[in-house]
Amino acid sequence: MSVPRMPALRRFAPVLFPVYGALMSITQIVAEVSSGTPQGELLADLAVLLLACALLAGLPRWPVPVVLTLIVLTGFAFTATIPAAIATLEVASRQRPRVSCLVGVAGILAQAIFGLWRPMPGLPYGWWLVIVVLAFIAFIGVGMLIRTRRALIDSLAERAKRAEAEQGRRVAEARIAERAALAREMHDVLAHRLSLVATYAGALEYRADAEPAKLVSAAGVVREGVYQALGELREVISVLREDTDASDRPRPGLAELNELVAEARAAGTPVRFDYRIRDGETLPPATGHTGYRVVQEGLTNARKHAAGQEVRVRVTGEPGTGVRIEVSNPVTGADSSDGRGTGLIGLTERARLTGGKLDHQLTGSGEFHLDAWLPWGGES
Numbered sequence: 371m372s373v374p375r376m377p378a379l380r381r382f383a384p385v386l387f388p389v390y391g392a393l394m395s396i397t398q399i400v401a402e403v404s405s406g407t408p409q410g411e412l413l414a415d416l417a418v419l420l421l422a423c424a425l426l427a428g429l430p431r432w433p434v435p436v437v438l439t440l441i442v443l444t445g446f447a448f449t450a451t452i453p454a455a456i457a458t459l460e461v462a463s464r465q466r467p468r469v470s471c472l473v474g475v476a477g478i479l480a481q482a483i484f485g486l487w488r489p490m491p492g493l494p495y496g497w498w499l500v501i502v503v504l505a506f507i508a509f510i511g512v513g514m515l516i517r518t519r520r521a522l523i524d525s526l527a528e529r530a531k532r533a534e535a536e537q538g539r540r541v542a543e544a545r546i547a548e549r550a551a552l553a554r555e556m557h558d559v560l561a562h563r564l565s566l567v568a569t570y571a572g573a574l575e576y577r578a579d580a581e582p583a584k585l586v587s588a589a590g591v592v593r594e595g596v597y598q599a600l601g602e603l604r605e606v607i608s609v610l611r612e613d614t615d616a617s618d619r620p621r622p623g624l625a626e627l628n629e630l631v632a633e634a635r636a637a638g639t640p641v642r643f644d645y646r647i648r649d650g651e652t653l654p655p656a657t658g659h660t661g662y663r664v665v666q667e668g669l670t671n672a673r674k675h676a677a678g679q680e681v682r683v684r685v686t687g688e689p690g691t692g693v694r695i696e697v698s699n700p701v702t703g704a705d706s707s708d709g710r711g712t713g714l715i716g717l718t719e720r721a722r723l724t725g726g727k728l729d730h731q732l733t734g735s736g737e738f739h740l741d742a743w744l745p746w747g748g749e750s
Contacts, residue, residue: 414446414447415447415448415449416449418443418446418447418449418450419447419449419450419453421443421450422440422443422449422450422453422454423453425439425440425453425457426440426453426456426457429456429457429460433457433460433461433464433465434461434465434469434473436457437454437457437458437460437461437473438473438476440453440454440457441454441458441473441476441477441480442480444477444480444481444484445480445481445483445484446484448484448488451481454477454480455505455509458473458474458477458506458509458510458513459509459512459513460513461473461513462474462509462510462511462512462513462514462516462517463512463513463514463516463517463520464513464517465517467514470510470513470514471510473510474506474507474509474510477502477506477509478499478502478503478506481498481499481502481506482499482502485498485499485502567592567596571592621655621659621662622659622662623653623655623658623659623661623662624645624647624650624653624658624661624662624685624693625650625658626662627643627645627661627662627665627683627685628643628645630662630665630666630669631643631665631669631683634669634673634681637673638677638678639669639672639673639677639678639679639681640678640679640680640681641669641680641681641682641683642680642681642682642683643683644682644683644684644685644686645685646684646685646686646687647685647686647687647688647693648687648688648689649688649689652689652747653687653693653746654746654747656724657693657724657726657744657745657746660720660721660724660726660744661685661693661695661742661744663717663720664695664697664717664720664721664728664740664742665683665685665695665697667714667717667740668681668683668697668699668740669681669683669697671699671714671738671740672697672699672738675699675701675702675738676699676700676701676702676738677702679699679700679702680699680700681697681698681699682696682697682698682699683695683696683697684696684697687744687746688746689746689747690746690747691746692726692743692744692745692746693726693742693743693744693746694741694742694743695740695741695742695743695744696739696740696741696742697739697740698737698738698739698740699737699738700736700737700738701732701736701737701738714728714730714740717742721742721743721744724744724745725744725745726742726743726744726745727742727743728740728741728742728743729741729742
């Protein structure tokens with residue numbers, strides 16, 4: 371889509387072209403009167419001038435027919451030369467080069483005919499042809515230059531428009547990606563925290579005959595879990611409101627897995643934890659955080675779908691080979707919530723964004739197995 375160019379000039383072109391042509395041609399009439407041109411010939415030239423100026427009004431709408439008609443008139447009267455030159459320049463600035471060249475050839479032929487039957491006093495015919503050819507070459511050349519410049523401006527304007535649209539699209543995609551990351555973070559954090567609260571709340575509900583000290587302890591854990599969940603929720607919401615980067619917040623990594631496992635054990639989930647990471651201090655933060663979330667989601671799912679069953683967690687890795695995380699547990703089908711699988715979808719996307727991969731499957735023996743691999747520099 372081209373940018374509009376000089377709309378006011380184009381709107382008034384049907385008036386401007388005839389006026390300009392008439393003003394330029396009047397000088398020719400004055401010159402002919404001064405040179406003693408016969409009255410009949412002078413009247414004929416004036417009539418051709420008026421016709422040529424009238425034709426210029428239709429130049430913006432019918433450029434090629436108008437310019438060809440004016441060129442034909444130049445073969446009969448010299449007063450049509452200026453309007454024909456204006457039309458030639460306008461056509462050359464807007465039509466294809468082939469059309470412009472054909473118009474130029476037609477103009478040269480018409481002027482050559484005019485020079486034969488009405489030669490210019492004191493100017494040899496050969497020199498007349500040279501002047502005519504050079505004049506039309508100049509008209510066509512300047513017109514093509516204007517056309518090329520106009521096309522270049524249109525191209526640059528279109529490119530700037532596309533760049534602006536692309537920039538807007540990238541900003542929108544970045545915002546969507548950031549909000550998706552916040553949504554994954556909110557799910558991972560709250561699902562884990564609330565599943566712990568649900569576990570202790572269930573103990574309070576079904577073990578009403580437990581010792582008062584244990585009931586008080588369980589109630590304290592529920593209260594603390596709710597406070598922690600609310601605090602984490604407020605933190606995520608504050609990031610959304612302030613439109614800041616969620617990656618700036620401190621995030622847990624593999625070093626915090628011991629605390630996560632201890633928390634799960636305290637909630638009544640037996641966990642067999644095998645941790646074999648070498649040079650963990652060189653692990654990229656993004657990889658460590660993703661690994662933490664994988665284990666967290668595995669423990670949360672086990673607590674929901676296999677309450678009280680043993681969970682096996684194995685984390686191994688070293689620089690150059692990557693991090694391997696395996697979480698497996700029996701599935702009893704204790705939970706059938708509609709949200710099943712949402713966390714695994716988010717984990718799969720997390721792993722993919724870090725350059726890794728994640729698979730999960732339910733084996734024939736009724737065991738759920740979660741297997742993730744995350745890069746750690748130098749992997750091929």
